[in-house]
Amino acid sequence: MSEERHYFPGNNTPLGFFSYYGHILGQREANRIICIKGGPGTGKSTFIRKIAGHFAAKGEPIDYLHCSADENSLDGIVLKDKKVAIIDGTSPHMTDPVTPGAVDKIINLGEFWNEDAIAANKDTIIDLNEECSRWYRIAYNYLNAAKSVYRNLEEIYNSCAEDSEIYKLVAGIIDRVYTDSEISIMAGRKKKFFASAITGEGVVHHIPSLLTDMKQIYLINSPVGYPNSSFMEIIAEGAIYRGMDIEAFYCSMCPGEKMEHLLIPNIGAAFVTLNRYHDMEPWEIAGGDESKQEIILLDMNDHMNKSLLEKDADLIRSLNEEYDILLNKTVKNLDKARQTHMKVESMYVPNMNFTQISNLAEQVEEELEKIG
Structure with missing residues (x-):
């Protein structure tokens, strides 16, 4: 078994989706950064996970970069000894090559889909994408409201510190x-x-x-x-x-x-x-x-000053209750966005050649084996 760490390079926040993808691996420290392009349900996470499994079996320490939209999905990995990152480069992350050829490489999984079959569902896909965006907007509005409550708690604790x-x-x-x-x-x-x-x-x-x-x-x-x-x-x-x-x-x-x-x-x-x-x-x-x-x-x-805390105890209790309510509403709407996104994925999955994608993953594994 290899050493592994897990974290999120991006997150759902009151500011919307917030990205720290640029911090994953710097251009000068990286031997290779692979940007995976493709639509929903095209196998990006599975592709990344397959390569991770290959190198984990060899003892390579790996950072697993999880997706904040679906925690069980991977948005990337870092092969730490090899100084290689493989990253989902699609929206909302939008990771693009900075030094193409020398450091960065693009892999487009769109080459393995049945475009005519997907295009036949054009209107449904557009409708679902718009619905998904709507759930995210609602979730972020609730998060903004939660942040106002958070700031009030922060104000109280600042004064008590x-x-x-x-x-x-x-x-x-x-x-x-x-x-x-x-x-x-x-x-x-x-x-x-x-x-x-x-x-x-x-x-x-x-x-x-x-x-x-x-x-x-x-x-x-x-x-x-x-x-x-x-x-x-x-x-x-x-x-x-x-x-x-x-x-x-x-x-x-x-x-x-x-x-x-x-x-x-x-x-x-x-x-x-x-x-x-x-x-x-x-x-x-x-x-x-x-x-x-x-x-x-x-x-x-x-x-913290205990007498000041006691003075604001009822307010603190009320603010915590409000915060929990708003955060729960955020989570419910993020789940609606996730469920809607899964419907979009279902339009792509039957129209992908996953055998060819698996073969491509093996080719990438062979290429990365050469990096010391």
Whole structure:
């Protein structure tokens, strides 16, 4: 078995579909980036999964990039040792070649469909696509409403936070984590992804898979809406200034601004936000050798003014109820979008030559075997 990690390069957010696909593999670090083109139901995920299975059997460490529209579908993989990415390049991701031939390659699965048979369903496909877009618009409107509630929670927790105590906590962590590290003239790189996603099946996360190789794991317990990002950003900047690459995983509600989780692979340190939407017990995140992992529990509730929290207790309770209601409505409409998309897929599946697609996957496997 190979080492594997699972996360989302894109997400459903109050801003609509939010993409960090550009962070998957940089042009200079990549040996090959393969962009898969084709319509719904054309076998992109199956194609990607087949290649992943081939290299997983050989022990290649693999990152599995999940789809926020359907968590069980893959939008891509990264073969980490080979520095190869295979990515679904269709809407809404729209990943296109940047350095064609030298780095990027396009594979068009549309070459293996029966165009006449698909065209016969033109009006139905267009109607279903429009219906699918409508469900997404409704879902994103609910998410926008949820974000307003989230901001109110954030406002309350900001006013309750005991900043001086938090700064002491952060200073102690930085001193401990970076004890043997000096400031570097070469800044580290920052990659951005999502560890969890809002899907038609609810809020889904794969956080434990990201922590297997981490030696020191900080579990930061905090309520939904608590401003952990400033805490995370200070620690992240400390790593970057010391020449360390980091992986930052962002909040679905504030995708461009709020870091929820942080990995610093160079020193095996991880910082994970826990709340009721991604809650875990320490035993759930233990790697293969538990004795090599140190798990530190931090409770940010201990660093808030208790009297102020008590004063706003009824409001906090009400806001959490409203937030849950709006998020549930979001999920229901995302599920309607998913079900509608599956109907579109059913128009393509019978009209695809999957035998030829499977043969093509084997050809790609042979090509990638040559990359050291």
